[in-house]
Amino acid sequence: MxxxxxxxxxxxxxxxxxxxxxxxxxxxxxxxxxxxxxxxxxxxxxxTAKFSSGHVKVMTSAYKNNLSQMPNDYAITGVVDVLKMLRTDYPDMTWTDRIQFGGLLDAPDSSGNTRSQGNVMGMGLHLIGTNDEINRMDLSSTLLSGNFPKKRGDILVTDELCRKMNLKIGDEVTLMSGSMYGDMAMYNFRISGIIHFGTETLDRGLVVADIEDVRYALDMEDAAGEILGFFNDSPYDNKRAVALSDAFNAKYTKTDDKFSLAMLPMSGVGGMDxxxxxxxxxxxxxxxxxxxxxxxxxxxxxxxxxxxxxxxxxxxxxxxxxxxxxxxxxxxxxxxxxxxxxxxxxxxxxxxxxxxxxxxxxxxxxxxxxxxxxxxxxxxxxxxxxxxxxxxxxxxxxxxxxxxxxxxxxxxxxxxxxxxxxx
Amino acid sequence: MKTIVEVKKLIKKFPVGTGFFTALNGVDLQFGEGEFAGLVGPSGSGKTTLLNIIGSLDVPSEGEVVVLCKSVGGLTPKQAAQLRKEELGFIFQNYNLLPVYTVFENVEFPLLLLNIPAAERKKRVLETLEWVGLSDKINSRPAQLSGGECQRVAIARAMVKRPLLVLADEPTANLDSDNSHKILQTMLKLNEELKTTFIFATHDEKVIGYLKRIIRLKDGKVVDDVVV
Known part of the structure; x- marks a missing residue:
């Protein structure tokens, strides 16, 4: 039939x-x-993962609890050892340390007096001697003019900030911020390149420098605000990231130690869920x-x-x-x-x-x-x-x-x- | 003679507006094995209604109709379908062949419903098509056949399961005189050879000429019942 x-x-x-x-x-x-x-x-x-959150992000518990403020006084110390541990325990992931910070950028005139100032958000990445972060964040497509930092003291500045502060490539600028220990930090940079993200919040006032310069500027030797982890073999997998974070936190996070390590899956970052x-x-x-x-x-x-x-x-x-x-x-x-x-x-x-x-x-x-x-x-x-x-x-x-x-x-x-x- | 159909005090009413229209009014009839009988009468006389009830397509309002020892009024829809599938053959005025199937497949269809094995099906279909003279058309589609040939396929479809009773509603209405006679001769031959009971509903004089029993209906009543 x-x-x-x-x-x-x-x-x-x-x-x-x-x-x-x-x-x-x-x-x-x-x-x-x-x-x-x-x-x-x-x-x-x-x-978003590549730019700011990673598939997972390792921080101290206190940094995690105040994540929106990016408090570098709660940064991870002994980063080299932590990275070594992460790379050994999680070989199927790529780990990179970053520092996010805020501050004031000061541009002096020829006599050394302040010509212009602006509030900035900053990122410290591995830029000198490696293209990993440049490729990961596709920074090449954002570079309008100049070069990526090639030597210590180089910094990238967004075009909108340049326009507002009347800056150009080669200008010296001074970053004023708070060190990891809470005291005032100042550091001179030279503009090596101008970048444009196409996003108002970023273009308004973002500076990007090599992480070693930022460490030096903010007195963060062997420290980093956060360590980002990326799955080597797949794009973001929420179940996997949550399971990984839960297991990591069960092992390392201690409620009575605000400097104990904590891991946050991407979905735990505000808005991403x-x-x-x-x-x-x-x-x-x-x-x-x-x-x-x-x-x-x-x-x-x-x-x-x-x-x-x-x-x-x-x-x-x-x-x-x-x-x-x-x-x-x-x-x-x-x-x-x-x-x-x-x-x-x-x-x-x-x-x-x-x-x-x-x-x-x-x-x-x-x-x-x-x-x-x-x-x-x-x-x-x-x-x-x-x-x-x-x-x-x-x-x-x-x-x-x-x-x-x-x-x-x-x-x-x-x-x-x-x-x-x-x- | 074995009784195939027994109609006792049959009344069939249809609701019309707030009242009822009585299509059959106290019909008493019996049909035996091998009869070649016709329900004859003008439109509205109740012949198709009677054929419907005998064919277990409808149920009596009052009275009883027993077909092959089964009371039609007491059958569930499933049992009625089972009775039609196993014991009854239907021939329609419009042939109602399935256009996408070949002659062979159209005739085979009732056997498929009965889950008859393929080899047996093939044997029976070929044999039945030979009876109706369509052995050379087994692979043709209905669209490739004449009206007379289509009706012969319909007869083969009705006969292939060797039913004890075949009900035919105006089977020659769409055929010319020549084809009508051929069809009726085929049915008569099958009636005589296989002892199948044929009951027609017709007002066609050509059909009436072949009937061995003529039951005249008028206004839902049997007015004449003559064995020719």
Missing amino acids: IRFLFKGLIRDKSRSLLPIIVVTVGVMMTVFLQAYMNGIFSDSIES FLIAYSENAQFIIILIFVFAMSIVLWNAGLVGGLRRYGEFGLRLAIGENKHEIYRSLIGESLLVGLIGSVIGIVIGLFFSYLMQKYGIDTSGVMKNSQLMMPTIFRSQINVTTYYIGFIPGVISTVIGAALAGIGIYKRQTANLFKELEN
Whole structure:
């Protein structure tokens, strides 16, 4: 019987080809959109991770509790040993130490008097002798003019700050800030490059220097505010990061020692939890939309098909099939159509997603003056979900469509069949 | 002669507005094995309603209809479907062949519902198509057949499971005279060879000419019951 129905399905193009095309297109779009959104969210999350939060971040407990203030008086000391320990215990991760700080930047005139001043946020990174951080943070794309620090005392300044303070490459500036021990710290830098992030908050007043200079300036020898950890083999994985942090904190965090080490997953950083949860749930929102839209289309296709097959259903009822059997066969047919359409749609969707993942769309031209901190190349990202997500709208919507359209079978009165089949 | 259908004091009413329309009003009939009988009468006389009830497609309002020892009024929808599937054959005015299937597959369909093994199905289908003279058309689709050939496929479909009772509603209404006679001769031959009971609902004089028993209905009542 199944073979018989299958033959009918294959031969009747309006029952098979049209719904399969609808399912294929819908599934293809679902797969592509899922991979695309996954790519966009992942890139945004990765950008944030690389720029500020890491996949996980190691700090002292007190620094963690006052994270928004970036209190360097609670910095990690003995950083070299801590980094050694982290690299030994977690060899599948990359670890890097950073210092974030705030302060006042003073630009003197030719006679040494203050010409202009501005509040700044600063970052101390490994910049001299290595390109790791430059590549990780994609700083090359932000460099408008000049060079990255090549020697001690070099500093990068944002273009907006330069404009406000009337600074240019080669100018000397003095950073005034607080040392790790709470006393005043002053240090002279020379502007080696001008950077632009395209984000108002950063461009207003960010300076970036080599971490050794910052250590020297803030009297933070062998210390760092935070150590960022990145998974070597995968993008951000919230479950893994949370599990890692929980295990780390259980081992190292002591409630009575504010300088004990503590680890924070990226989702624990303010605001990121929502983005991560949203990115995880976005695919289900896509599925819901497509299930709804495709169900309506397939419901209509099913209704049209049902009208065309009115005589067939009537005949089948007359010669002894009961309504449940006919309804079940209709659902079975839709299941088959849904599966075939889903497989084709997934294959095509994966193909386009792969192209988008490999080549991406370069929007650097149009995003030049954007206020958003977003990757300039939009890429999709295929993950495990991409391989099966299409089956959900593909099969569910086809079955829902057929189930709705097939309700008419139960409304048929067998007593009218002779009359109906005369027409 | 073994009784195939027994109709006792049958009344069938349909709700119309606030009242009822009585389609059958106290019908008493019996049909035996191998009969070739026809319910004859004008439109609205109740012949299709009676055929519906005998075919377990509808139930009596009052009275009883026993088909092959089963009281139609007491059957659940599932049991009624089972009775139709196993014991009854239907021939419709419009053939109602499934357009995407071949002649062979259309005739095979009732056997699939009965879960008959493939080899047995093939044997029976070929044999039945030979009876109706369509052995050379087994791979044709309904669209490639003439009206007469389509109706012969419909007869083969009704006969392939060797039903004890075949119900035919105006089977020649869409056929020309020549084809009508061929169809009726085929059915008559099957009736005589297989002892299948045929009950027709018709007002076609050509069909009436072939009937061995003519039951005339008027306003839901049997007004004449003649064995020819």
